[in-house]
Amino acid sequence: MMEFGTNGYAAPAAGRKGGAAYDVPEGVDIRGRYDAEFAKILTRDALQFVADLQREFRNHIKYAMESRKEAKMRYNNGGSPGFDPATRYVREGEWVCAPVPPAVANRMVEITGPTERKMVINALNSGAKADFEDALSPSWENLIRGHVNLKEAVDGTISFHDKARNRVYKLNDQTAKLFVRPRGWHLPEAHIFIDGEPATGCLVDFGLYFYHNFAAFRRNQGAGSGPFFYLPKMEHSREAKIWNSIFERAEKMAGIENGSIRATVLIETLPAVFQMDEILYELRDHSVGLNCGRWDYIFSYVKTFQAHPDRLIPDRVLVGMNQHFMRSYSDLLIRTCHRRGVHAMGGMAAQIPIRDDPVANEAALELVRKDKLREVRAGHDGTWAAHPGLIPAIMEVFTNNMRNSPHQIHSMKRDDAANVTEEDLLQKPVGVRTMEGLRLNTRVGIQYLAAWLTGTGSVPLYHLMEDAATAEISRVQNWQWLKYGVELDGDGLGLKVNLDLFGRVVEEEMARIQREVGQERFKKGMYKEACKIFTRQCTAPMLDDFLTLDAYNRIVIHHPKGLSKL
Numbered sequence: 300m301m302e303f304g305t306n307g308y309a310a311p312a313a314g315r316k317g318g319a320a321y322d323v324p325e326g327v328d329i330r331g332r333y334d335a336e337f338a339k340i341l342t343r344d345a346l347q348f349v350a351d352l353q354r355e356f357r358n359h360i361k362y363a364m365e366s367r368k369e370a371k372m373r374y375n376n377g378g379s380p381g382f383d384p385a386t387r388y389v390r391e392g393e394w395v396c397a398p399v400p401p402a403v404a405n406r407m408v409e410i411t412g413p414t415e416r417k418m419v420i421n422a423l424n425s426g427a428k429a430d431f432e433d434a435l436s437p438s439w440e441n442l443i444r445g446h447v448n449l450k451e452a453v454d455g456t457i458s459f460h461d462k463a464r465n466r467v468y469k470l471n472d473q474t475a476k477l478f479v480r481p482r483g484w485h486l487p488e489a490h491i492f493i494d495g496e497p498a499t500g501c502l503v504d505f506g507l508y509f510y511h512n513f514a515a516f517r518r519n520q521g522a523g524s525g526p527f528f529y530l531p532k533m534e535h536s537r538e539a540k541i542w543n544s545i546f547e548r549a550e551k552m553a554g555i556e557n558g559s560i561r562a563t564v565l566i567e568t569l570p571a572v573f574q575m576d577e578i579l580y581e582l583r584d585h586s587v588g589l590n591c592g593r594w595d596y597i598f599s600y601v602k603t604f605q606a607h608p609d610r611l612i613p614d615r616v617l618v619g620m621n622q623h624f625m626r627s628y629s630d631l632l633i634r635t636c637h638r639r640g641v642h643a644m645g646g647m648a649a650q651i652p653i654r655d656d657p658v659a660n661e662a663a664l665e666l667v668r669k670d671k672l673r674e675v676r677a678g679h680d681g682t683w684a685a686h687p688g689l690i691p692a693i694m695e696v697f698t699n700n701m702r703n704s705p706h707q708i709h710s711m712k713r714d715d716a717a718n719v720t721e722e723d724l725l726q727k728p729v730g731v732r733t734m735e736g737l738r739l740n741t742r743v744g745i746q747y748l749a750a751w752l753t754g755t756g757s758v759p760l761y762h763l764m765e766d767a768a769t770a771e772i773s774r775v776q777n778w779q780w781l782k783y784g785v786e787l788d789g790d791g792l793g794l795k796v797n798l799d800l801f802g803r804v805v806e807e808e809m810a811r812i813q814r815e816v817g818q819e820r821f822k823k824g825m826y827k828e829a830c831k832i833f834t835r836q837c838t839a840p841m842l843d844d845f846l847t848l849d850a851y852n853r854i855v856i857h858h859p860k861g862l863s864k865l
């Protein structure tokens with residue numbers, strides 16, 4: 300494993316010493332392990348397409364990332380995000396997005412999952428979306444194997460033999476429509492260098508998937524349209540404009556008509572909630588809606604207000620859809636989408652089935668049903684499930700409440716939500732803070748990171764789905780509580796969070812993790828490494844932008860090993 304900082308990537312190698320190598324176009328250097336299977340994805344032409352995207356859009360992306368930094372400085376100097384007066388004409392104008400393609404008119408339940416082989420098959424057999432983002436630890440092996448899996452999935456040939464259970468997995472005759480979620484703009488792909496710089500992660504994800512699958516997708520999956528995407532973590536409509544230009548560029552390369560590619564944007568940062576019309580407007584020929592990425596949204600609330608001690612949040616478990624700022628966000632999202640003629644998708648319920656305890660399982664299912672009932676009654680057109688075991692219950696709630704219609708775009712206009720104000724969207728969440736909240740954040744954050752470092756990006760912990768977004772909440776909440784020395788006012792102990800207390804909590808929670816996972820797994824796992832990264836981030840004087848940026852450096856492996864010394 301080679302370690303380097305985000306600004307300290309080693310210079311690209313001029314060549315490879317012996318062994319097989321990828322056939323790369325001018326200016327492209329592959330530093331990930333060679334594999335004959337991977338070479339079918341990393342073809343010269345596909346890499347040329349990725350390099351073309353990188354060259355055409357890198358300056359736009361750099362500008363957008365600089366603009367994020369400027370906005371962060373404004374918020375850190377006491378400012379807050381809000382509606383932009385300069386784009387009032389977009390918000391007030393009467394325009395609609397291109398009509399929703401019939402292939403994705405009905406999206407009542409979508410399952411999300413990493414691009415791991417068996418899960419891709421299981422997901423496609425039950426309602427699917429494939430994730431290169433927060434459900435996946437973006438190691439070279441996971442990413443490129445994910446592309447191999449998706450290509451076979453779109454071709455319809457994917458299979459998997461589980462030898463231990465002697466079970467063969469294949470696609471059903473009828474499968475779900477596949478949406479692919481590339482990584483966010485901020486993440487590099489450090490195994491592919493273009494013109495001496497690591498490639499932008501999402502351009503690699505999008506470019507390789509699009510190049511290899513657009514034709515088969517339109518034949519097998521999209522009924523003549525597509526491919527379909529989810530776009531994560533945007534903060535401003537200028538970022539949506541870049542995606543729109545990328546889509547146009549890809550359509551031109553493929554010789555398919557403008558508006559073939561369709562994407563749903565996750566509204567999951569606080570600044571983006573003030574840009575929903577503007578984002579849809581930029582993508583109006585390529586949009587199929589917005590989605591409430593509520594876990595990242597909570598993370599973003601803390602991050603945006605990191606310098607505002609008057610906006611500290613309560614225990615993570617208390618920040619749900621009953622909080623005024625969360626309800627306002629969901630209501631405004633529905634109103635905006637329906638006014639513009641596209642889907643308003645609900646969020647992920649974190650509960651998963653509890654196999655060994657029927658009572659607890661029923662209680663978890665009931666929480667999911669309640670959440671989904673709230674969503675469908677509010678006007679959402681569909682929602683996310685984290686696990687196939689939840690789909691029947693969610694489907695039942697949606698079908699029973701959608702009046703035999705595939706969506707509610709025309710029937711639930713939610714004009715009442717036109718009155719949602721900046722104040723509604725920013726209102727501080729209410730509730731108490733407890734020692735158990737601090738402990739749980741720590742226990743979950745460390746275990747999630749340990750899994751991520753060993754190649755797994757979504758895990759079941761304490762009967763909940765945890766992925767990068769939920770782990771981020773744990774991290775930034777600990778950071779916020781430490782930074783401002785908050786009082787834990789919810790358990791009668793009256794303790795103040797400080798370095799001493801946090802140090803003790805980390806020690807005790809590590810001991811608990813060790814007991815829970817067992818000595819052997821603890822030794823083999825990367826718990827100590829995870830603890831180091833998590834603790835550093837929680838106690839850093841300045842909040843790191845992303846947990847996974849720091850951790851990414853630990854999973855980059857360049858080949859041949861020792862290349863960095865060349």
Ligand SMILES: CC(=O)SCCNC(=O)CCNC(=O)[C@H](O)C(C)(C)COP(=O)(O)OP(=O)(O)OC[C@H]1O[C@@H](n2cnc3c(N)ncnc32)[C@H](O)[C@@H]1OP(=O)(O)O
Pocket residue numbers: 410411412413417418419421422430433434594595647651652684685686687688757758759763764765766768769
């Ligand atoms: C905030 C956000 O970004 S949300 C979106 C990102 N997060 C996700 O996508 C999480 C997706 N979910 C998962 O990864 C998993 O469900 C977990 C990690 C939460 C739970 O995993 P496990 O405990 O291993 O699940 P469990 O053992 O109950 O799985 C039972 C079966 O369902 C399958 N399965 C579980 N979740 C999924 C899924 N999301 N997609 C496809 N198949 C799945 C398993 O492969 C397994 O199949 P098998 O019976 O053929 O072996």
Ligand SMILES: O=CC(=O)O
Pocket residue numbers: 433565567591592593594595596646647768
């Ligand atoms: O991506 C989904 C979220 O909730 O975050």
Ligand SMILES: [Mg+2]
Pocket residue numbers: 433531565567592594595768
């Ligand atoms: Mg998210």
